[in-house]
Amino acid sequence: MNRYRTDKFARGLIYTIVGAIIALIAIFIGYLLVQGWSTISWSFLTTASDDGLGIRDQLFNSLYLLILTLLLSFPIALGSAIALTIYGKKSRFAAIAEMAIQALSSLPSIIIGLFGFLLLVLKFKIGFSVLSGAIALTFFNLPILTQSISLAIATVPEARMTAGVSLGVSKWHTITKVILPEAMPGMISGIVLSAGRVFGEAAALIYTAGQSAPKLDYFNWNIFDANSFLNPLRPAETLAVHIWKVNTEGLGANAEAISKGTIVILILTILAFNLLARQLSRRLQRKIYH
Amino acid sequence: MIMTENSLTTKDVKVSYGKYESLHGVTLAFPKNKITALMGPSGCGKSTFLRCLNRSNDLLPDVTVSGEIEFEQQDIYGPKVNVVALRTQIGMVYQQPTPFPFSIYENVIFSQRMMGMRERRQADEIVERSLRQAAIWDEVKDRLHRSAQSLSGGQQQRVCLASVLAGAPEVILLDEPTSALDPIASAKIETTLLALKDSYTIVIVTHNLQQASRISDQTAFLLNGNLIEAGATKEIFMKPREQATSDYLNGKFG
Numbered sequence: 315m316n317r318y319r320t321d322k323f324a325r326g327l328i329y330t331i332v333g334a335i336i337a338l339i340a341i342f343i344g345y346l347l348v349q350g351w352s353t354i355s356w357s358f359l360t361t362a363s364d365d366g367l368g369i370r371d372q373l374f375n376s377l378y379l380l381i382l383t384l385l386l387s388f389p390i391a392l393g394s395a396i397a398l399t400i401y402g403k404k405s406r407f408a409a410i411a412e413m414a415i416q417a418l419s420s421l422p423s424i425i426i427g428l429f430g431f432l433l434l435v436l437k438f439k440i441g442f443s444v445l446s447g448a449i450a451l452t453f454f455n456l457p458i459l460t461q462s463i464s465l466a467i468a469t470v471p472e473a474r475m476t477a478g479v480s481l482g483v484s485k486w487h488t489i490t491k492v493i494l495p496e497a498m499p500g501m502i503s504g505i506v507l508s509a510g511r512v513f514g515e516a517a518a519l520i521y522t523a524g525q526s527a528p529k530l531d532y533f534n535w536n537i538f539d540a541n542s543f544l545n546p547l548r549p550a551e552t553l554a555v556h557i558w559k560v561n562t563e564g565l566g567a568n569a570e571a572i573s574k575g576t577i578v579i580l581i582l583t584i585l586a587f588n589l590l591a592r593q594l595s596r597r598l599q600r601k602i603y604h
Numbered sequence: 605m606i607m608t609e610n611s612l613t614t615k616d617v618k619v620s621y622g623k624y625e626s627l628h629g630v631t632l633a634f635p636k637n638k639i640t641a642l643m644g645p646s647g648c649g650k651s652t653f654l655r656c657l658n659r660s661n662d663l664l665p666d667v668t669v670s671g672e673i674e675f676e677q678q679d680i681y682g683p684k685v686n687v688v689a690l691r692t693q694i695g696m697v698y699q700q701p702t703p704f705p706f707s708i709y710e711n712v713i714f715s716q717r718m719m720g721m722r723e724r725r726q727a728d729e730i731v732e733r734s735l736r737q738a739a740i741w742d743e744v745k746d747r748l749h750r751s752a753q754s755l756s757g758g759q760q761q762r763v764c765l766a767s768v769l770a771g772a773p774e775v776i777l778l779d780e781p782t783s784a785l786d787p788i789a790s791a792k793i794e795t796t797l798l799a800l801k802d803s804y805t806i807v808i809v810t811h812n813l814q815q816a817s818r819i820s821d822q823t824a825f826l827l828n829g830n831l832i833e834a835g836a837t838k839e840i841f842m843k844p845r846e847q848a849t850s851d852y853l854n855g856k857f858g
């Protein structure tokens with residue numbers, strides 16, 4: 315074979331492999347969508363599971379936990395990323411912290427769930443609750459989020475810091491007014507992608523946020539009431555946990571339909587997060603550079 | 605050389621990166637409103653020395669600076685020095701232009717904004733004055749709100765100079781500011797610096813002997829982390845005292 319033919323052959327091979335992967339994903343997602351599609355209806359999304367098939371409260375719980383988790387994990391992850399990539403760069407402390415973060419990110423989520431169960435639910439007596447779940451998810455999310463924010467900051471040229479400081483601008487202002495805005499598109503896509511992971515997580519929540527979804531009252535703003543949608547101390551089964559529970563307990567004739575329908579909602583929401591991440595970071599990129 | 609007041613003086617300045625000493629004790633004075641050129645082969649410690657003068661060495665990990673550096677009779681490594689304010693008074697321009705991903709206008713006014721400047725008219729004035737001083741006003745006055753990173757290298761370099769000037773410095777440090785530029789852009793920067801000399805003390809690192817002889821009043825020659833000799837530029841170029849200087853000027857190394 316001459317060089318031209320080799321090149322053509324390699325390109326053909328790569329296209330075939332990529333095509334096969336795309337086809338597999340398409341078949342996989344398509345199959346799940348087709349299977350669950352008949353279950354999806356307005357009432358499926360807007361009624362409580364106590365009253366029949368609905369997953370209204372699970373959907374809300376998933377979103378509520380996601381928001382609380384991001385509120386808890388973003389400031390910590392941002393702070394650690396700044397400390398590691400800017401202030402502590404190349405220090406021994408940063409090297410140790412990075413190793414710890416990597417170890418934590420490869421911890422199976424069921425371990426985080428059980429740790430949360432022992433520490434939060436039992437020892438601190440918080441019980442199966444939104445709060446326990448959000449804290450467990452924060453442990454689950456922190457390593458990945460810190461890594462992706464660090465990466466986003468690392469794409470900003472080092473010259474920014476010297477340039478800022480040489481103009482008589484403080485380090486802090488150079489970070490907050492130059493480096494972070496420039497890292498923003500990358501940070502946003504990191505946040506949204508980690509949101510997809512958090513949204514679909516089940517194992518970390520089974521023993522922390524619990525497996526029951528008490529019927530919620532969306533007009534009760536008193537967070538101390540057991541049925542208030544905002545109460546952080548009530549148990550909160552999410553979509554992913556719901557799928558797991560319905561399948562293991564196999565309750566009723568509708569179990570299969572419910573689980574397939576829930577899968578569709580979960581997949582669509584996570585796909586939406588991914589699209590949103592791309593859109594947002596593209597927009598921001600355009601806004602910063604033009 | 606005519607005696608003038610010194611803006612900056614250094615005494616026995618040594619710098620180590622980790623355990624390795626790169627600068628072995630440099631004693632030099634920078635006369636006010638003069639241009640001093642620092643020359644020497646690559647790696648002889650020119651940038652290292654320049655970075656001591658506005659304490660930007662502080663940003664690098666594991667650097668030790670010893671000796672004395674006085675700016676307006678004050679030790680800049682003293683305990684009471686406000687480093688951030690010091691760097692406004694002693695600004696620095698780098699070899700690679702370093703504009704921020706902002707508009708030209710926001711680049712120039714950035715350090716002032718961070719010090720709390722809010723007033724629109726005053727900001728406009730500072731931006732125009734600084735860009736004029738950096739001899740780039742005519743080229744950018746119609747596109748002040750376009751990204752500074754869309755300019756050519758030479759234009760970016762003058763915008764960076766304007767950003768430094770906006771902080772009303774006393775001293776301007778330039779580290780090979782023209783070595784990434786073409787001859788025409790370099791010539792513009794040289795003319796600009798000559799015009800600025802009346803109001804500022806300028807220290808420029810350069811590889812280009814012609815450039816040093818064209819614009820500087822004083823020249824210092826460094827080799828392997830030592831100051832070999834310093835003096836009026838004419839004298840250094842016409843009759844250097846040291847053999848090493850004469851070898852360097854004749855292109856024998858570097």
Ligand SMILES: Nc1ncnc2c1ncn2[C@@H]1O[C@H](COP(=O)(O)OP(=O)(O)O)[C@@H](O)[C@H]1O
Nearest residue numbers: 621626644645646647648649650651652653664
């Ligand atoms: N950040 C740094 N860390 C370690 N060594 C450095 C650093 N910067 C410069 N050096 C060393 O110090 C010496 C002088 O470098 P430099 O000041 O950059 O020289 P010049 O600007 O004259 O080319 C060189 O041997 C270089 O390797």
Ligand SMILES: [Mg+2]
Nearest residue numbers: 650651652779
């Ligand atoms: Mg250098």
